[in-house]
Amino acid sequence: xxxxxxxxxxxxxxxxxxxxxxxxxxxxxxxxxxxxxxxxxxxxxxxxxxxxxxxxxxxxxxxxxxxxxxxxxxxxxxxxxxxxxxxxxxxxxxxxxxxxxxxxxxxxxxxxxxxxxxxxxxxxxxxxxxxxxxxxxxxxxxxxxxxxxxxxxxxxxxxxxxxxxxxxxxxxxxxxxxxxxxxxxxxxxxxxxxxxxxxxxxxxxxxxxxxxxxxxxxxxxxxxxxxxxxxxxxxxxxxxxxxxxxxxxxxxxxxxxxxxxxxxxxxxxxxxxxxxxxxxxxxxxxxxxxxxxxxxxxxxxxxxxxxxxxxx
Ligand code: CP
Numbered sequence: 001x002x003x004x005x006x007x008x009x010x011x012x013x014x015x016x017x018x019x020x021x022x023x024x025x026x027x028x029x030x031x032x033x034x035x036x037x038x039x040x041x042x043x044x045x046x047x048x049x050x051x052x053x054x055x056x057x058x059x060x061x062x063x064x065x066x067x068x069x070x071x072x073x074x075x076x077x078x079x080x081x082x083x084x085x086x087x088x089x090x091x092x093x094x095x096x097x098x099x100x101x102x103x104x105x106x107x108x109x110x111x112x113x114x115x116x117x118x119x120x121x122x123x124x125x126x127x128x129x130x131x132x133x134x135x136x137x138x139x140x141x142x143x144x145x146x147x148x149x150x151x152x153x154x155x156x157x158x159x160x161x162x163x164x165x166x167x168x169x170x171x172x173x174x175x176x177x178x179x180x181x182x183x184x185x186x187x188x189x190x191x192x193x194x195x196x197x198x199x200x201x202x203x204x205x206x207x208x209x210x211x212x213x214x215x216x217x218x219x220x221x222x223x224x225x226x227x228x229x230x231x232x233x234x235x236x237x238x239x240x241x242x243x244x245x246x247x248x249x250x251x252x253x254x255x256x257x258x259x260x261x262x263x264x265x266x267x268x269x270x271x272x273x274x275x276x277x278x279x280x281x282x283x284x285x286x287x288x289x290x291x292x293x294x295x296x297x298x299x300x301x302x303x304x305x306x307x308x309x310x311x312x
Pocket of ligand 1: 049050051052053054123131264265266
C-alpha cells in the first residue's frame with residue numbers, strides 16, 4: 001500500500017505553506033515552462049465528462065516533457081467492472097501518477113489507500129482542488145501575490161468547487177464570503193476547516209443566505225452551476241431554490257467598483273450568471289480556465305517530488 005505516497009485528494013491536504021509554494025511554482029512554470037517530467041506518465045481516469053480538466057492536464061504534461069493516457073468514462077468501471085483496489089494497483093505498475101474524476105470522495109480515498117503512486121482529485125462530488133489552485137493563481141495575477149484581506153464572494157451552491165475554493169482562499173488570509181440558500185450551504189467539515197485556516201492566516205469566512213450581503217463591496221464575485229454533474233434530476237427544484245442568486249448586472253452593482261467575475265465553467269448562461277456579466281470587462285473566467293494548465297503542472301511536479309525553479 002502507498003502510505004508514504006503523497007496525494008492531492010482535498011484542498012485540505014495542502015498546508016498553507018504548500019499552497020503558497022504551488023501558486024509560486026505555477027506562476028514560474030507559466031512564465032517559463034520547464035521540462036521536469038521527461039519520460040513520466042500521467043493517467044487520466046475519468047468517470048465523468050470534461051473539457052478543461054482533461055485537456056489542461058494533457059497540455060500541462062506536454063509542457064513538462066511527460067505524457068498522458070486518457071481513460072474515458074465506461075472504460076474502466078471503477079468498483080463495477082473491477083474492484084477499486086485492483087485498478088489502483090494495476091495502474092501503478094504502468095504510470096507514475098494518476099488523476100481521477102469520479103463521484104464520491106470515498107472512491108478517490110479508497111483508490112489512494114491502495115496506490116503506490118500519487119493520486120490527484122480531478123473532481124469528485126465533494127471537492128475540486130485543482131480548480132481552486134488555478135482560481136487563486138488567477139486572482140494573484142490580477143490583485144497581486146499578497147491576498148490577505150482581499151474580498152471574495154461565492155454566490156450559489158455549497159458544492160465541490162465552493163468547498164475547495166474557500167479552503168484555499170481562507171488559507172491565503174482572504175475575506176471569504178459565501179451566500180447560499182438554506183439547505184445548500186457548505187458542508188460542516190469544510191466550514192470548520194476553512195474557518196481554522198482563515199483564523200491562522202488572519203482572514204475570515206462569513207456565511208450568509210442573502211447574496212447582497214455577500215457581494216456588498218466585494219472585489220471578486222464567483223459563481224458556479226446550481227446543478228452539478230449527477231444532480232440533473234434536481235435541476236427544476238434547484239432553479240426555484242436559487243432564485244435571487246443569479247450573478248447579474250443588479251447584483252454586480254452592489255460589489256466594489258471594477259469587481260472581477262469568476263466562474264469555473266461550464267456555465268449555464270441565463271441561470272447562475274447572465275451573458276452580460278460573463279462577457280463583461282471584469283470577467284476573468286477564461287483566465288481561470290487557462291490557468292488550470294499551470295496549477296496542475298505545479299501540482300503534478302510537486303507530488304512527484306520534482307521542484308520547479310522559482311525566480312522571485
Ligand atoms: N471546470 C472544470 O473542471 O471543467 P471540466 O468539467 O470541463 O473539466
